[in-house]
Amino acid sequence: xSRTYHRLKQRxxxxxxxxEHFLDVERHREISKKAIKELWQKRPLISFIFxxxxxxxxxxxxxxxxxxxxxxxxxxxxxxxxxxxLKNYE
Numbered sequence: 001x002s003r004t005y006h007r008l009k010q011r012x013x014x015x016x017x018x019x020e021h022f023l024d025v026e027r028h029r030e031i032s033k034k035a036i037k038e039l040w041q042k043r044p045l046i047s048f049i050f051x052x053x054x055x056x057x058x059x060x061x062x063x064x065x066x067x068x069x070x071x072x073x074x075x076x077x078x079x080x081x082x083x084x085x086l087k088n089y090e
């Protein structure tokens with residue numbers, strides 16, 4: 001086998017690990033989000049105040065989330081392409 005095949009194989013493994021890790025992190029973020037939502041239901045006034053104070057941060061977080069989901073979809077597409085390339089070597 002050539003060096004290119006081994007490098008593609010390593011990149012495929014790395015990309016698969018990254019995508020799995022990304023999904024794990026997103027699951028944990030959803031759990032934290034649910035916990036905060038339940039906490040704020042018990043304290044609506046404090047919730048409103050924090051929504052106002054953290055509005056700029058929430059906007060940045062939203063755009064960051066869009067960016068990372070785009071990176072995840074790009075990684076998934078790369079995985080598909082690398083698998084096709086590896087089939088050509090086999």
